[in-house]
Amino acid sequence: MSIEILPLAGTLGADIHGVDVATIDDATFEAVHQALLDHGVIVLRDQDITPAQQIAFAKRWNDLHTHPYLAGLPEHPEIIEIIKEPDEEGGFGAHWHTDQIFTPAPAMATMLYAKEVPAVGGDTMFASMPTAYEALSDGMKAMLRHVHTFSQYNKTAKRSGKMSGKVTKPSKPAVHPIIRVHPETRRPGLYINEMENLRHLDGMTVEESTPIINYLIRHATKPEFTCRVRWEVGSLAVWDNRQLMHMALNDYPGRRRVMHRITIKGDVPFGLDEAGDLP
Ligand SMILES: [Fe+2]
Numbered sequence: 001m002s003i004e005i006l007p008l009a010g011t012l013g014a015d016i017h018g019v020d021v022a023t024i025d026d027a028t029f030e031a032v033h034q035a036l037l038d039h040g041v042i043v044l045r046d047q048d049i050t051p052a053q054q055i056a057f058a059k060r061w062n063d064l065h066t067h068p069y070l071a072g073l074p075e076h077p078e079i080i081e082i083i084k085e086p087d088e089e090g091g092f093g094a095h096w097h098t099d100q101i102f103t104p105a106p107a108m109a110t111m112l113y114a115k116e117v118p119a120v121g122g123d124t125m126f127a128s129m130p131t132a133y134e135a136l137s138d139g140m141k142a143m144l145r146h147v148h149t150f151s152q153y154n155k156t157a158k159r160s161g162k163m164s165g166k167v168t169k170p171s172k173p174a175v176h177p178i179i180r181v182h183p184e185t186r187r188p189g190l191y192i193n194e195m196e197n198l199r200h201l202d203g204m205t206v207e208e209s210t211p212i213i214n215y216l217i218r219h220a221t222k223p224e225f226t227c228r229v230r231w232e233v234g235s236l237a238v239w240d241n242r243q244l245m246h247m248a249l250n251d252y253p254g255r256r257r258v259m260h261r262i263t264i265k266g267d268v269p270f271g272l273d274e275a276g277d278l279p
Contacts (some may be wrong), residue, residue, distance in 0.1 A: 001123030002018050002204050003016060003017075003018045003019055003028060003031055003032070004016065004017040004018050004106060005031075005035050005039075005042075006203055007039065008039075008041075008043075008227040008228070008229065009226070009227035009228075010224070011128050011225055011226070011227065012039055012040040012041060012126060012127075012128040012131070012225075012227050012244070013039055013040065013042075013043075013126060013227075013228075013229065014035055014038075014039035014041075014042050014043070014229030015042075015043050015045055015167055016032065016035060016042050016044050017043065017045055017046070019032060019044050019091050020047070020275050021047055021049060021053065021054075021057040021062065022047075022048075022049050022053045022057075022265070024057065024060075024274040026233070028274060029060055032044070032108040033061070033201050035267050036238055036239075036240055037185050037240070038108065038186055038229040039170065039273050040126065040239065040240050040243050040244045041126045041132065041227070041229065041237060041238070041239035041240070041244060041246075042237065042238050042239075043229055043235050043236070043237045044237075044238070045232065045234065045235055046232075046235075046237045047113065047123060047234050047235070048234060049113070049236070051073065051076040051079050051260065052074070052076070054079065054111070054113055054236070054260060055076060055078050055079065055230070055262065056263060057111075057236075058078070058111050058262045058264055061108070061109060061238075061264045062108060062264050062265045062266075063264075063265045064260060064262040064263070064264060064265065065100075065107045065108075065124065065265040065266070066078070066260075067080060067100075067262055067263060069153060069155075071268045072098075072218050073260075077098050077179065078262055079260050079261065079262055079274055080154050080260075080261045080262075081258065081259070081260055081261075082257075082258070082259045082260075082261055083256075083257070083258050084204050084252075084256065084257045084258075085256055086212075086253075086254045086255055086256050087254075088191075089253070090250065091248050091249075091250030091265060092248060093247065093248040094248050094249070094250040095194045095196060095244070095247060096127065096194045096217055096220075096221055096245045096246070096247045096251070097194060097196070097197070097203060097245060097247070098129075098191065098192075098241045098244065098246070099149050099241045100163055100191060100241070100247050100263070101149070101174065101176065101191070101192075101193045101197060101198060102152055102153045102173070102174050102197040102198075103174055103269060104172070104174050104268060105265070105266055106174075106241060106269045107138075107241055107263035107264055107266050108240070108241060108242060108264050108265060108266030108267070109239060109240050109241060109264045109266075110238070110239055110261065110262070110263050110264070111236065111237070111238045111240055111261065111262045111264065112124075112236070112259050112260070112261050113235075113236045113237075113260040113261075114232065114234065114235045114236075114258075114259060115230040115233065115258040115259060115260055116233065116256060116258035117167075117231045117232065117233055117235075117257055118252040118255035118256070118257055119255075120252070121251040121255065122231060122248070122249060122250075122251070122252045122255075123228050123229060123230050123231065123249050123251075123253030124224060124228070124229045124237070124246055124247065124248050124249065125221075125227075125228050125229075125230070125247045125249060126136070126227050126228075126229065126239060126244050126245070126246045127221045127223050127245045127246070128189075128222055128226075128227045128243065129180075129190045129191065129192075129220060129243050129244060130182070130184075130187040130188065130189035130190075130203060130243055131225050132162055132189070132190050132216075132219060132220035132221075132222075132225050133179060133189045133190045134194065135189055135219070135225075136219070141276070142276065143162055144178050144179055145179065145271075145276045147177075147178045147179075147200065147201055147202070148175050148177055148178060148201065148202035148203075149174060149175070149177075149191070149192065149198050149200075149201060150173055150174075150175055150198075150199050150200050150201065150202045151174050151176070151177050151193065151197050151199060152172075152173035152174070152197065152199055153197055154196050154197050154199075156239060171232070173199075174200050176191055176269045177191065177269060177270065177271025177272075178191055178192060178201070178216075178271075179191065179271050179272055180189065180242065180243050180269045180270070180271060181270055181271060181272060181278060181279065182243065183270075184238075184242075185243070187243070187276055188271075188272060188278070189242075189271060190216060190220050192213060192216050192217060192220065192245070193211075193245070194217055195210065195213055195214075198213065200213075201213070211256060213255065220243070220245065221247075224243045239271055242266065242269075
């Protein structure tokens, strides 16, 4: 296969052409894997695959992650179908976040396959967390070195968009370093969410945490740290939750969108060492 990688923006994101994920060989997969590490989010265009083929491609990365609170398709439980009907108002994932920060070992990557998309609208935004971290002052970096976030799934948060399964009750909270070291690239990056599932900073009150988290979100989502993915039917995106936040844009009232989502198992996040160096 002759693979073409076209960056989407100056900081992150790439479109990939010339790959058929249904018949991908090991060497091409290695190039795609490296592109994910380099660009954070990759979009494999013009795919025509079955749920079984999407699952097989996802398994090349790692074991699949079963969502703790959402059920999958009846015949393919690894796939969560995200449907937004024309008359629905809210949007699934319509705030800045990294997937499953509220679990002890969040998904390494998320794979979204576009089955049905509006002619315009419904794009997804991504932001590079290592780039955002590097742009902080030395004083802020030092202050954050020992800070951890405290997250717990918020089942009362306003959500809509239909899933193929039910949202059930969450269990334990998760505590993660706010500066996360990427286990493959070794780049440190901010590891945060807008305050929904992220409740507060560990050991601090909500009142103390809110201005810090709000500042970091505002900083980390500056336009120059972002890219925007425009979906077409057959687009298969993979993004690296260890180095990005993302946000689904809810700007297509009256139109329908159907996506097939798989999440891939990740490790337990780790931060910098006591001295602020890479461990
Ligand atoms: Fe998400």
